[in-house]
Amino acid sequence: xxxxxxxxxxxxxxxxxxNAVILQSELADYGPAKGTMIFRPYGYAIWEIIQRHLxxxxxxxxxxxxxxxMFIPEHLLHKEKEHVQGFxxxxxxxTIGGGEKLxxxxxxxxxxxxxxxxxxxxxVQSWRDLPLQINQWNNVVRWEKRTYLFxxxxxxxxQEGHTVHATHDEALATVHWAMDxxxxxxxxxxxxxxxxxxxxxxxxxxGADMTLTYETLMPEGKALQSCTSHDLGQNFAKSFDIQFQxxxxxxxxxxxxxxGLSTRSIGGLIMAHGDDKGLRLPPKLAPVxxxxxxxxxxxxxxVACREIAATLQREGFRVKVDDxxxxxxxxxxxxxxxxxxxxxxxxxxxxxxxGVLTIARRDTGEKVRIRIDDLPRAIGELLGDIxxxxxxxxxxxxxxxxxxxxxxxxxxxxxxxxRGFLRSYWCGSRDCESQIKEETKATTxxxxxxxxGGTCIRCGKETEEQWYFAQAY
Amino acid sequence: xxxxxxxxxxxxxxxxxxNAVILQSELADYGPAKGTMIFRPYGYAIWEIIQRHLxxxxxxxxxxxxxxxMFIPEHLLHKEKEHVQGFxxxxxxxTIGGGEKLxxxxxxxxxxxxxxxxxxxxxVQSWRDLPLQINQWNNVVRWEKRTYLFxxxxxxxxQEGHTVHATHDEALATVHWAMDxxxxxxxxxxxxxxxxxxxxxxxxxxGADMTLTYETLMPEGKALQSCTSHDLGQNFAKSFDIQFQxxxxxxxxxxxxxxGLSTRSIGGLIMAHGDDKGLRLPPKLAPVxxxxxxxxxxxxxxVACREIAATLQREGFRVKVDDxxxxxxxxxxxxxxxxxxxxxxxxxxxxxxxGVLTIARRDTGEKVRIRIDDLPRAIGELLGDIxxxxxxxxxxxxxxxxxxxxxxxxxxxxxxxxRGFLRSYWCGSRDCESQIKEETKATTxxxxxxxxGGTCIRCGKETEEQWYFAQAY
Numbered sequence: 035x036x037x038x039x040x041x042x043x044x045x046x047x048x049x050x051x052x053n054a055v056i057l058q059s060e061l062a063d064y065g066p067a068k069g070t071m072i073f074r075p076y077g078y079a080i081w082e083i084i085q086r087h088l089x090x091x092x093x094x095x096x097x098x099x100x101x102x103x104m105f106i107p108e109h110l111l112h113k114e115k116e117h118v119q120g121f122x123x124x125x126x127x128x129t130i131g132g133g134e135k136l137x138x139x140x141x142x143x144x145x146x147x148x149x150x151x152x153x154x155x156x157x158v159q160s161w162r163d164l165p166l167q168i169n170q171w172n173n174v175v176r177w178e179k180r181t182y183l184f185x186x187x188x189x190x191x192x193q194e195g196h197t198v199h200a201t202h203d204e205a206l207a208t209v210h211w212a213m214d215x216x217x218x219x220x221x222x223x224x225x226x227x228x229x230x231x232x233x234x235x236x237x238x239x240x241g242a243d244m245t246l247t248y249e250t251l252m253p254e255g256k257a258l259q260s261c262t263s264h265d266l267g268q269n270f271a272k273s274f275d276i277q278f279q280x281x282x283x284x285x286x287x288x289x290x291x292x293x294g295l296s297t298r299s300i301g302g303l304i305m306a307h308g309d310d311k312g313l314r315l316p317p318k319l320a321p322v323x324x325x326x327x328x329x330x331x332x333x334x335x336x337v338a339c340r341e342i343a344a345t346l347q348r349e350g351f352r353v354k355v356d357d358x359x360x361x362x363x364x365x366x367x368x369x370x371x372x373x374x375x376x377x378x379x380x381x382x383x384x385x386x387x388x389g390v391l392t393i394a395r396r397d398t399g400e401k402v403r404i405r406i407d408d409l410p411r412a413i414g415e416l417l418g419d420i421x422x423x424x425x426x427x428x429x430x431x432x433x434x435x436x437x438x439x440x441x442x443x444x445x446x447x448x449x450x451x452x453r454g455f456l457r458s459y460w461c462g463s464r465d466c467e468s469q470i471k472e473e474t475k476a477t478t479x480x481x482x483x484x485x486x487g488g489t490c491i492r493c494g495k496e497t498e499e500q501w502y503f504a505q506a507y
Numbered sequence: 508x509x510x511x512x513x514x515x516x517x518x519x520x521x522x523x524x525x526n527a528v529i530l531q532s533e534l535a536d537y538g539p540a541k542g543t544m545i546f547r548p549y550g551y552a553i554w555e556i557i558q559r560h561l562x563x564x565x566x567x568x569x570x571x572x573x574x575x576x577m578f579i580p581e582h583l584l585h586k587e588k589e590h591v592q593g594f595x596x597x598x599x600x601x602t603i604g605g606g607e608k609l610x611x612x613x614x615x616x617x618x619x620x621x622x623x624x625x626x627x628x629x630x631v632q633s634w635r636d637l638p639l640q641i642n643q644w645n646n647v648v649r650w651e652k653r654t655y656l657f658x659x660x661x662x663x664x665x666q667e668g669h670t671v672h673a674t675h676d677e678a679l680a681t682v683h684w685a686m687d688x689x690x691x692x693x694x695x696x697x698x699x700x701x702x703x704x705x706x707x708x709x710x711x712x713x714g715a716d717m718t719l720t721y722e723t724l725m726p727e728g729k730a731l732q733s734c735t736s737h738d739l740g741q742n743f744a745k746s747f748d749i750q751f752q753x754x755x756x757x758x759x760x761x762x763x764x765x766x767g768l769s770t771r772s773i774g775g776l777i778m779a780h781g782d783d784k785g786l787r788l789p790p791k792l793a794p795v796x797x798x799x800x801x802x803x804x805x806x807x808x809x810v811a812c813r814e815i816a817a818t819l820q821r822e823g824f825r826v827k828v829d830d831x832x833x834x835x836x837x838x839x840x841x842x843x844x845x846x847x848x849x850x851x852x853x854x855x856x857x858x859x860x861x862g863v864l865t866i867a868r869r870d871t872g873e874k875v876r877i878r879i880d881d882l883p884r885a886i887g888e889l890l891g892d893i894x895x896x897x898x899x900x901x902x903x904x905x906x907x908x909x910x911x912x913x914x915x916x917x918x919x920x921x922x923x924x925x926r927g928f929l930r931s932y933w934c935g936s937r938d939c940e941s942q943i944k945e946e947t948k949a950t951t952x953x954x955x956x957x958x959x960g961g962t963c964i965r966c967g968k969e970t971e972e973q974w975y976f977a978q979a980y
């Protein structure tokens with residue numbers, strides 16, 4: 035690539051900036067089939083780091099990885115009524131196999147409850163077989179009319195955890211453990227704060243008794259459902275006949291959970307932290323944490339750059355020396371700024387003579403001078419500080435964009451203008467929920483808490499329940 | 508599971524043994540749709556270990572992981588003529604999306620050449636963009652009439668590497684590097700020796716100029732194609748218009764390679780090493796390398812077992828203490844023997860008093876007495892020895908089952924009886940190849956070498972080329 039394209043300003047046109055920054059930083063590209071995307075190495079590397087973090091958490095819990103087929107015979111999908119109703123409009127269906135029309139069409143999994151639970155019914159016989167705790171990392175397909183890189187694509191990657199328990203308490207503990215794990219990942223690794231709460235009946239997962247969600251806030255004030263954890267109750271157990279014999283010989287239906295986090299999370303990451311110059315990646319997710327640029331293509335300088343890189347790599351940092359010939363240092367600045375690498379070190383003769391390097395922070399643009407022999411310690415501190423700064427900025431934005439609103443007029447005003455999260459009383463009726471959506475495009479995002487003495491923002495009925503509302507992706 | 512099923516004898520009925528050992532050891536299960544399988548946690552854990560080894564090798568080479576969509580618009584598949592002819596009979600096709608008939612059907616990838624190379628044509632413009640080296644870990648679908656757990660299923664998991672180079676030499680070096688990497692993995696980790704050579708024109712990958720294969724030998728004398736690496740020449744580059752500008756400004760077609768290793772490899776592993784008692788897993792691939800069994804469910808013994816396990820885990824060994832209540836020690840013996848865990852340690856009061864443990868080897872059944880304080884060192888040696896023993900046994904079997912055969916009568920006799928690999932002269936004609944297949948079910952597995960003065964095993968024509976023949980899965 036001999037030239038660099040102009041990046042639209044995030045502050046002026048979020049949507050144009052978002053697409054351009056993804057394509058130009060080579061995170062992803064459009065796939066040939068409508069609504070599909072290609073995860074390029076730079077974007078896939080972020081997913082691999084997410085997987086490393088989350089997979090370790092999942093295994094520590096005793097949940098085991100497995101892999102179920104992606105083709106679901108149609109009759110299985112129809113076993114749980116609410117589930118099939120929820121997913122029907124989004125299905126991709128295989129009707130031809132090996133050159134012949136199939137007797138029974140196969141649905142490409144939009145999620146794996148139905149294909150897994152058909153088998154779980156065979157695996158679970160006695161209380162000894164419980165808990166059954168399975169996770170898989172896989173691709174799923176949901177047909178979408180309007181697509182958006184990372185945030186909404188026909189095919190995406192995720193993990194889906196599925197557990198079966200002897201008691202509802204144990205299942206609920208798993209639902210909350212999963213959401214706690216996601217929360218820690220989002221806050222500590224993505225540097226993305228969010229609200230956690232249960233979904234309304236209208237917004238919960240098709241087939242669940244209760245869905246917990248993690249809702250983050252994007253720059254123009256729209257919410258992003260960032261992952262979910264479901265208490266499936268005994269709904270699927272009854273549809274798929276998952277029963278176990280208790281220690282005292284009684285046959286009982288099992289209690290189930292499912293929970294998932296997808297590559298959509300990377301879309302939130304890009305949108306939340308990026309700026310007019312490009313991505314700003316939190317150090318814990320950055321495939322390259324430090325880029326080292328030789329200011330001139332001289333042997334001595336390049337050797338020194340590689341030595342510095344080797345020192346940092348030994349300490350566990352992810353480092354790249356960009357010594358590509360034929361590109362100016364200014365071009366390289368822009369490239370790595372666009373790619374959101376947290377720290378940039380330029381190395382020239384003077385730096386080597388003085389034994390002091392100048393390190394530039396991507397998040398603030400600040401420059402710091404560090405003695406070479408103090409490098410690993412200083413880099414560790416700087417990366418920690420960048421991680422904390424990004425979280426603090428996102429936290430401040432979330433706080434300042436959340437408003438408690440008690441009148442319908444005020445609600446409409448916020449939703450027309452600044453948007454963000456509104457915490458408001460809602461009576462819980464589907465009518466009010468859909469009227470609010472119709473008139474303001476805002477949906478219930480999640481339950482916030484109870485506080486006596488309120489009235490529904492829409493109908494005025496007395497209620498104690500406060501909910502978060504927002505427009506959403 | 509309160510009872511243990513009888514395992515058919517491997518030596519008496521390989522096929523029945525193979526299916527039973529997979530189901531009973533909980534490596535895998537049948538999926539609800541015909542020809543699909545479920546990778547259960549024990550089987551998937553083996554795949555994760557394979558991935559860890561191979562992924563590290565791939566990354567060290569500078570090949571980067573990415574992810575391309577699984578849906579291939581039909582017109583792309585048709586761009587390379589030989590390729591589409593080869594794969595047409597095996598395709599699964601999505602014709603309905605989001606409730607509507609699609610204008611253009613989408614093929615579920617049987618392999619990703621066509622979907623990747625359409626995009627590579629955009630990414631590759633200049634010599635600066637080369638080499639382009641991409642790998643992905645994903646699922647693929649090939650419609651199969653007769654299926655077999657792990658060895659032949661409609662959907663399977665694999666890695667597929669795809670590289671683009673400026674010169675044929677560089678591409679060829681990659682083809683050979685990939686096969687070297689696979690060979691090391693198979694020999695050092697799977698303990699599975701095999702023959703490496705190019706495929707005949709009739710057996711090579713559809714669209715390749717040359718295919719290298721790794722052919723292993725299964726117990727009843729059938730060959731298993733265990734992975735392949737393809738020199739694609741400029742075939743796809745011309746079909747997909749992948750051109751680059753050289754440093755001196757000339758437009759040229761690029762040179763390409765692709766190479767893959769799949770979960771089929773686990774089928775070979777099971778079949779090659781197992782015995783009448785169940786699996787025998789090579790230590791480097793065993794999800795559990797050492798199982799520790801308390802002979803009685805007494806607090807003191809169980810605590811000691813956990814301490815021993817912790818000591819070994821600190822040294823990096825994969826250890827499990829089976830202290831499940833309510834099962835006899837004999838039942839547990841059988842369970843872990845069936846599951847092929849390389850080493851078993853039984854711990855009772857006497858062992859703890861004496862400070863000496865008895866360790867049983869799964870491969871030979873031998874028992875060794877080891878002082879507790881010498882444990883980590885001794886375990887390391889034993890596991891190393893088991894790994895070497897399994898390889899030596901497989902090597903001896905391969906050698907003793909390979910015969911140089913120069914007459915058609917002898918060829919037929921071997922193929923009717925003992926089977927195995929036959930090294931024979933072949934003139935290279937498709938006619939002889941298909942006649943040999945018709946009359947003996949043996950196919951050319953790979954090229955062996957040249958030796959002057961031979962005549963084709965089938966037609967008698969003079970030739971210098973010797974090939975490996977075998978019946979195959």
